[in-house]
Amino acid sequence: MPTSRLKVASLFCGCGGSDLGMMGGFTFLNQEYSRLIFDIVYAIDFDKYAVETYNQNFEHKAVCADIVGVDFSSIPDVDVMIGGFPCQSFSTVNPTKDTNDDRANLYKQIVRFLETKKPKYFICENVKGLMTLKQGTIISKIVKEFSDVGYNVCYKLMKAVEFGVPQKRERVIIVGIRKDIEVDFLYPNSILTEGNFVPLNRVIDSLEIPEQKYYFSERAVQGMKNAKNNMKRGLWQDLDAPCLTITSHLAKTSMNSRDPILLVNPKTELYRRFTPREAARIQSFPDDFILNKSEPKSYKQIGNAVPPVFMWHIAKALQDIIKKTK
Ligand SMILES: C[S@@+](CC[C@H](N)C(=O)[O-])C[C@H]1O[C@@H](n2cnc3c(N)ncnc32)[C@H](O)[C@@H]1O
Known part of the structure; x- marks a missing residue:
């Protein structure tokens, strides 16, 4: 018997990287990622530019609002919730790591959603x-709160590169299944192992491009050369290997930052x-x-996103277990 389609709510949807992966039905590097059984019926983000991009790319539309003020009882019932709760305050590159700030606490919105809507399954990315934050006590606390509202929860550090993404991005994937x-x-x-990862050259058509605005000035190059040897600078990428993780601040990439660049x-x-x-x-x-x-x-938006191909493999794994339970 064919499995019926499942309704999904996407919290903190951004421009829709995770949502595209969840739905499937796209092509990347000549490979087709089939349409999965998931349909997004509700998506929310409070960044109007991210919502603008999202709404240009999907038939269903995202809502632009601060999630903190949303009455979840007024939104459609769903089978699945996905949500990459904001991570700036958790990030390993953020030296302040203030775990009490509002962004860190946004996982509480996920708890509130689970309590109110009781979806069967959820997937969170971080x-x-x-x-490792606070010796692992933060993730334990989050998992406990998800469990206390009725879910069996597991989590795993996963590498996007092992699923065909040309990037060394590692993310924690938390999955919850309602206890009943x-x-x-x-x-x-993983579908790929070291040695057959997709290299950067598959997505860079040409090193030389006409637009001058993307090139660093001679002064910037000199500044990089004068930097101390022990500083991580001028991180130009080997085209025959996957790229370093790209971040949300690529617009401000300098040669003296930890962002990948091209030689x-x-x-x-x-x-x-x-x-x-x-x-x-x-991505x-x-x-x-x-x-x-x-x-x-x-x-x-791109730097913040979950790589669609990576998310597709996680969503497909969820689809596989759902089909087995029918
Ligand atoms: C890591 S990004 C999500 C990326 C998205 N999953 C994707 O794959 O494209 C986190 C998002 O949370 C949004 N956000 C942060 N605080 C929010 C809030 N209080 N209400 C709604 N959205 C919020 C940000 O605007 C950002 O787009």
Whole structure:
């Protein structure tokens, strides 16, 4: 018997990387990612530019609002909830790591959603740093709160590169299954191993591009060369390997930052940043995904996103266990 379609709510949807992966029905690097059984019936983000991009790319529309003020009893019932709760305050690159700030506490909105809507399944994505923050006490607390509202919860650090994304991005994937549903989630097995990862050159058509605005000035190159040796700077990428993780601040990439860049010509010491379209490809967005017309907004949305191909494999694993329980 065919499995019926499942309704999904997407909290903190951003421009929709996770949502595209959840739905499927797209192509990346000539590979088709089939349409899955999930339909998004509710999506919310309070960044109007992210919602603008989202709504250009999907038939269903996202709501632009602060989740804190949303009465969840007034939104449609769903089978699945997905939500990459904001992670800036958890991030390993954020030295302040104030775990009491509002952004860190936004996982409480997920708890509130689970309590009110009681979806059968949920998937949350977060940065690697969440695993080790305060010696792991934060993730334990979050998992306990999800469990206390009725879910069996598991979590795992996963590598996007093992699923065909040309990037060394590692993220914690938390999955919850309502306690009355007797099934365990099985994380997808990696499809690629070291040695056959997708290299950066698959998504960079040409090192040299006509737009001058993407190149670093001679002064910037000199500044990088004068930097102390022990500083991580001028992180130009090996085109034959996957790219370093791209972040939401790519618009402000400098040669003296920890962001990946490209070495265009070693002889003339020509370096450049990625274009927004290249960043989107590094994140496994298909080329027909419409980017925000503002480049800084676009970099931010793309850097914040869950790579659609990565999410597709997680969603497919959920679909597989749901089909088994029928
Ligand atoms: C990590 S990003 C999500 C990326 C998204 N899952 C994707 O794959 O494209 C987190 C999002 O949370 C949103 N956000 C942060 N605080 C919020 C709030 N109080 N209400 C609604 N959205 C919020 C941000 O605007 C940001 O787009």
